[in-house]
Amino acid sequence: MKKILILGAGIYQVPLIKVAKKLGIYTIVASIPGNYPGFELADKVYYENTTDYRKILSIARREKIDGIVTAGTDVAVITIGKVCDALGLKGLSAEAAELATDKLLMKQCYEKYGVRSAKFRRVTFDDPNYANIISDLRLPVMFKSVDSSGSRGIIKVNSEDEFESARNYVLENTRSDYFVVEEYIEGEEFGAQAFVQDGKLEFILPHGDYVFKGDTGVPVGHFAPYNLDPSILEDAREQLIAAVRAMQLDNCAINADFILSEGETYVLEIGGRSGATCLAELVSIYYGFDYYEKIVRMAIGEKVEFDIDVNSTKQDGVPNASMLLMSDKDGVIKSQEDNNAPNPDIYEVQFDYEPGDEVHKFKVGPHRIGHVITKGKSLDDAVDLLHEALDNISIVVE
Ligand SMILES: Nc1ncnc2c1ncn2[C@@H]1O[C@H](COP(=O)(O)OP(=O)(O)O)[C@@H](O)[C@H]1O
Ligand SMILES: [Mg+2]
Incomplete structure (x- = not known):
């Protein structure tokens, strides 16, 4: 029996876990503890941080895995690259993974190879004169954490007055001692x-x-x-x-x-x-x-x-279309109902939480509370159905 190690137990990894099991693959999940739906689906669970490369590698060795994978998040991609390199598994290399999960390295790589990307500067958090370094960038700019995702640690800055608060926001959302400032692309x-x-x-x-x-x-x-x-x-x-x-x-x-x-x-x-x-x-x-x-x-x-x-x-x-379900306030889910009549073109209505669970006012990707996916003969049909399906969903948060 083949063995796969899936990094993460969240909603974006659940479909991987399900399909691996369907294919008759022994499914091991590693994730930090928490209220994650993937735990109860896996054949075996390790409660480890997926960014802890050494721990994950030792699990991979002990379990003699045939593959390692994730979906929908960059958090564990670097670990995947390193484990694939160390064990000769099929997957991206550690070097590629590093470029793909550090927005500064990525931008430097694009600059070197002529990939079109916004003009940028590297700024260290302890540089009191950083405004000089970015003075030749055209406003507005984006201040960006290099190692986050889901739009966390990323903020649009319209004028110099906003530099300090934006810098502090990035600082709160990164493990790095530098960040990227890049020109805002209107489009x-x-x-x-x-x-x-x-x-x-x-x-x-x-x-x-x-x-x-x-x-x-x-x-x-x-x-x-x-x-x-x-x-x-x-x-x-x-x-x-x-x-x-x-x-x-x-x-x-x-x-x-x-x-x-x-x-x-x-x-x-x-x-x-x-x-x-x-x-x-x-x-x-x-x-x-x-x-x-x-x-x-x-x-x-x-x-x-x-x-x-x-x-x-x-x-x-x-043709198909999708939309997240979001809450417009912080609170607890009182009720959630999908009142759509069965329709083969409504591909999926998913609630991420149960009544009683706490949710956030939507600001960044991880605040999602569910999703709806539709398809159709034409894109217009799929999009019309998406709006109709969304209208027939009621989630009460108080
Ligand atoms: N240079 C830019 N110009 C305009 N919008 C940007 C720029 N960089 C980022 N954004 C906005 O911020 C969002 C998140 O930025 P991104 O670099 O994709 O990071 P994340 O890893 O959080 O998805 C983008 O989806 C886009 O809306
Ligand atoms: Mg992005």
Whole structure:
């Protein structure tokens, strides 16, 4: 029996755990303790911090695992890279993982290899004169923690008066002693999911993003296909390919965040794992396969077949759309109801919590309380159904 080690036990790892079990793979989950739904699904659980590389490596050795994987979060990607290197498992390298999980290293890599990305500066927290270093950046700028995700530790700064409070906000959300300041790109946010196996890109799927505008943008939903002008689509693909090559990402799922500004695609960041907020589901619906299964199969060393022409620019997959469920206040869930009539085009309505659980007013990705995913004959149908389905869901928070 093959064995897989899944890092994380949260909602983004649950589909990996389920599919691994369905494939008859012995499923080991490692995560810090907490109220995580993956624990009760796994065959075996280790309550360890997934960023603790030594602990995870010793578990991997003891269990003689065939693969290690995660989805929807960057937190454990570096551990995956290191364990894959140490044990010769199929997955991204430690070097690629490091670039993919440090926004400064990533930006430096893009600069070196000519990937289009916002102009930036590195700033150390103990530098009293940091305003000088960033004085040649055009305002507004983004102050960014280099090692966080889900829009945490990232804030838009419109004027110099805001520098100090923004700096302190970043400081509260990072383990690093430096951060990145980069120019704000005015435009439309979008992204792409992709997969690279044995050096070959298997597919590139651009998608539209629904963005919640708080202190910074927070992607709260997605849709595909994203009907961009063919020349813009080609430019986005070129930037993605250049970034994947520059970062030497291989044998992993890819989650790319872009901004389209005046017809040009800027790369915000690229992760070496599948996207959160229903993005793996977006891939599954669009292409008609279980994307989590592909991810798991490759992680245990199989050569995975995709049967997709990566060079084709035809956008002929199944249209679909998704949206997070959010609370507009801090509080406790009193009740939650899905009053939608059964409909095969409502792909999934998920509540992340139970009545009685505490939830937050939505500000960043991890504050999500559920999601809705729909599909349709056309994108308009899928989006209309998404709004209808959302209207039929009632969650009371007090
Ligand atoms: N240079 C930028 N210009 C405009 N918006 C940005 C920029 N950088 C980040 N953002 C906004 O902040 C969000 C989070 O930034 P990102 O670098 O993707 O970090 P995270 O790892 O938190 O997703 C983006 O989705 C986008 O809305
Ligand atoms: Mg992002």
